[in-house]
Amino acid sequence: MADANKRFETIIEKLRGNYYKITPQRLAIAEILAKSTGHPSVEDIYGKLRKDHPSMSLATVYRNVMLMKSLGEILELGFPDGSNRYDGNKPYPHPHIICIQCGKIIEPNLTTLQDMTKEVIQKTDFTILTHQLNFSGKCGDCK
Amino acid sequence: MADANKRFETIIEKLRGNYYKITPQRLAIAEILAKSTGHPSVEDIYGKLRKDHPSMSLATVYRNVMLMKSLGEILELGFPDGSNRYDGNKPYPHPHIICIQCGKIIEPNLTTLQDMTKEVIQKTDFTILTHQLNFSGKCGDCK
DNA sequence: AGTTAAATAATACCGATTATCATTTAAGAC
DNA sequence: GTCTTAAATGATAATCGGTATTATTTAACT
Numbered sequence: 001m002a003d004a005n006k007r008f009e010t011i012i013e014k015l016r017g018n019y020y021k022i023t024p025q026r027l028a029i030a031e032i033l034a035k036s037t038g039h040p041s042v043e044d045i046y047g048k049l050r051k052d053h054p055s056m057s058l059a060t061v062y063r064n065v066m067l068m069k070s071l072g073e074i075l076e077l078g079f080p081d082g083s084n085r086y087d088g089n090k091p092y093p094h095p096h097i098i099c100i101q102c103g104k105i106i107e108p109n110l111t112t113l114q115d116m117t118k119e120v121i122q123k124t125d126f127t128i129l130t131h132q133l134n135f136s137g138k139c140g141d142c143k
Numbered sequence: 144m145a146d147a148n149k150r151f152e153t154i155i156e157k158l159r160g161n162y163y164k165i166t167p168q169r170l171a172i173a174e175i176l177a178k179s180t181g182h183p184s185v186e187d188i189y190g191k192l193r194k195d196h197p198s199m200s201l202a203t204v205y206r207n208v209m210l211m212k213s214l215g216e217i218l219e220l221g222f223p224d225g226s227n228r229y230d231g232n233k234p235y236p237h238p239h240i241i242c243i244q245c246g247k248i249i250e251p252n253l254t255t256l257q258d259m260t261k262e263v264i265q266k267t268d269f270t271i272l273t274h275q276l277n278f279s280g281k282c283g284d285c286k
Numbered sequence: 287a288g289t290t291a292a293a294t295a296a297t298a299c300c301g302a303t304t305a306t307c308a309t310t311t312a313a314g315a316c
Numbered sequence: 317g318t319c320t321t322a323a324a325t326g327a328t329a330a331t332c333g334g335t336a337t338t339a340t341t342t343a344a345c346t
Binding site: 164165166185186201202205206225226227 | 333334335336342343344
């Protein structure tokens with residue numbers, strides 16, 4: 001929770017530092033993203049906002065999620081099924097393992113990822129800016 | 144090209160083996176997927192078909208691309224920008240490196256990928272069925 | 287050639303996202 | 317605290333990729 005507050009402050013400071021206005025809508029959206037432990041979709045975020053901010057427009061949620069993403073403060077997860085979800089806690093690329101049955105997601109710490117990035121740099125002439133790494137399968141409970 | 148013909152035959156045999164009818168539309172779609180060296184979208188495939196099969200419906204292209212995908216004969220690539228593209232040559236998961244400027248795609252052979260899959264299996268209780276691995280950056284020509 | 291279930295063409299529909307635009311408001315100047 | 321103004325918002329229309337529907341056609345097997 002202390003972490004979540006810090007993330008929230010970081011997001012707001014990034015907005016302020018880029019001369020974006022600090023609106024109640026932005027505070028509410030940033031708070032949900034910073035505090036959510038899962039990977040909410042835009043609709044999920046919109047749903048959570050409805051009780052405290054019943055007049056908030058869905059378009060505002062889309063606009064601000066995109067804004068925070070473009071500022072590098074939240075990570076967009078393009079899932080194999082085509083849905084987009086967001087991570088406000090770890091805004092840098094990291095691997096996900098998704099259960100195709102129950103939807104559970106875990107985020108393993110893979111030491112070999114460093115080696116692979118090195119191999120890519122060594123074998124190509126690309127400057128790598130980001131990556132996406134998802135495994136799909138069945139979790140222990142579902143198989 | 145010999146490879147492409149072999150892939151084409153493999154796809155058609157897979158259809159035949161599962162009692163799907165061999166229609167001129169399926170032959171044409173399979174041919175394009177087997178022979179294309181890039182990563183065409185459904186619209187790309189539809190566009191290429193229009194000259195020889197002007198009456199083909201876009202829905203038929205969608206249906207058959209999905210069918211061949213479900214039979215494991217083509218790979219769907221969910222790109223970071225949200226677009227779906229297809230690979231009829233290498234229907235198994237493999238890494239892609241995408242240039243965000245010119246769109247060039249290369250498919251490196253990463254020896255460390257085996258190690259990483261092992262690490263995932265060892266660190267989780269998941270049965271891994273597939274994966275998705277894309278790097279984004281700028282290629283040598285674009286930077 | 288005849289039969290029949292599957293496949294197709296045409297198009298309506300759907301859900302996620304984006305664009306438009308009139309109205310409201312945060313932030314800085316006074 | 318009020319004023320000003322550009323930015324942000326709410327409401328909603330438009331767009332776009334993909335799916336569903338349905339009448340018609342056809343591949344595969346008698």
